[in-house]
Amino acid sequence: MxxxxxxxxxxxxxxxxxxxxxxxxxxxxxxxxxxxxxxxxxxxxxxxxxxxxxxxxxxxxxxxxxxxxxxxxxxxxxxxxxxxxxxxxxxxxxxxxxxxxxxxxxxxxxxxxxxxxxxxxxxxxxxxxxxxxxxxxxxxxxxxxxxxxxxxxxxxxxxxxxxxxxxxxxxxxxxxxxxxxxxxxxxxxxxxxxxxxxxxVRDYDSEIALLEEVTRRLFSKRRRRVVKVLNEEFGLDEKTITSIIPDRDLRVYELNTGDFLRIVDLVKNYGLD
Known part of the structure; x- marks a missing residue:
């Protein structure tokens, strides 16, 4: 060449x-x-x-x-x-x-x-x-x-x-x-x-690994309400979920990256992973 x-x-x-x-x-x-x-x-x-x-x-x-x-x-x-x-x-x-x-x-x-x-x-x-x-x-x-x-x-x-x-x-x-x-x-x-x-901008760590699992489970129900999906998938109650996601009508596909990372923290803190 x-x-x-x-x-x-x-x-x-x-x-x-x-x-x-x-x-x-x-x-x-x-x-x-x-x-x-x-x-x-x-x-x-x-x-x-x-x-x-x-x-x-x-x-x-x-x-x-x-x-x-x-x-x-x-x-x-x-x-x-x-x-x-x-x-x-x-x-x-x-x-x-x-x-x-x-x-x-x-x-x-x-x-x-x-x-x-x-x-x-x-x-x-x-x-x-x-x-x-x-x-x-x-x-x-x-x-x-x-x-x-x-x-x-x-x-x-x-x-x-x-x-x-x-x-x-x-x-x-x-x-x-x-x-x-x-x-x-x-x-x-x-x-x-x-x-x-x-x-x-960030290393892949245990939190991001858990993020992959959380998004895998949530996006399988992408158009359903976040409150319902988190209850079904991780057993979280509505009060706990709305402490980080106040909008009860928000759908999975409307969550931003920050929302997902807050959900990861919640799942990790409750030992539900």
Whole structure:
């Protein structure tokens, strides 16, 4: 790959020619869709911290990896589950700080400070949850489906608001960025994508672990009244519940992150977890 050819036309041409040369057909089951828009690469590089140890999940053809390992000063772990692409990566990436790993990144501990990924759509939620639980990672730069970003930044009381919204907002500050059309990737996905930055504001601890359980149980009854659901799920009486949630008619999906954390404290203090 030639840095001087980094425009959309040339990047698309390079991508398709490499796929033909190596007889690689992108696999839908792995959500393989490769970056062919230089803006995506620029946006990643403008948002990462070059001094941090870094993981890239789904290195693919090395389109981002090639620039990432050059830009980063510390170790970069490049995870790619598809052995066909790993052979290509080892030809393209020749930097002493790059470690190419042919494996599923979800099976490994993430003991680095930063994570980047043009995220495979099929494992987006798994990556977000593991990211929240991996305290070593202080920053993540991700390209996600636009509707997933909408869920992460949605407000209480809206259709997109749910468990993953509460979890991610409890431990990260979220900064949404540019939206990309399907043509920014090859093969083009069916929906638009968006880049976001997650910056850790809190470690995952026993309280956040309990928050996951509380939201799992409450959001299974998302449109019911909070008072009723907490009574059914944890045996809390109305007086105790209204001491922290005064509105008796409030529905589960109308609770904000602070409300959920207060419920977690209540459940923990009453030994109901």
């Amino acid at each position: 030639d840095k001087q050819l980094l425009n959309k036309r040339e990047l698309y041409k390079w991508t398709t020619s490499v796929l033909r040369e190596y007889s690689i057909k992108p696999l839908k089951k792995l959500s393989q869709s490769f970056v062919v828009d230089p803006r995506v690469i620029d946006d990643f590089l403008n948002r990462i911290e070059p001094g941090l140890t870094t993981i890239e999940i789904g290195a693919g053809l090395g389109t981002l990896s090639y620039f990432l390992v050059d830009y980063c000063k510390n170790k970069v772990l490049l995870y790619e589950i598809d052995y066909r692409l790993v052979k290509l990566l080892r030809e393209i990436i020749d930097k002493p700080n790059a470690i190419i790993i042919n494996s599923d990144a979800l099976l490994h501990e993430w003991l680095v400070e930063q994570l980047v990924s043009n995220t495979p759509y099929s494992i987006t939620t798994d990556i977000l949850v593991k990211l929240a639980r991996s305290n070593c990672i202080r920053k993540a730069v991700l390209v996600l489906q636009k509707d997933v970003v909408n869920r992460l930044v949605s407000k209480p009381g809206t259709r997109n608001y749910g468990r993953i919204t509460v979890l991610i907002n409890s431990v990260f500050k979220i900064k949404p960025g540019r939206v990309y059309p399907p043509s920014s990737f090859y093969p083009p996905p069916e929906v638009s994508s968006q880049i976001i930055v997650l910056e850790r």
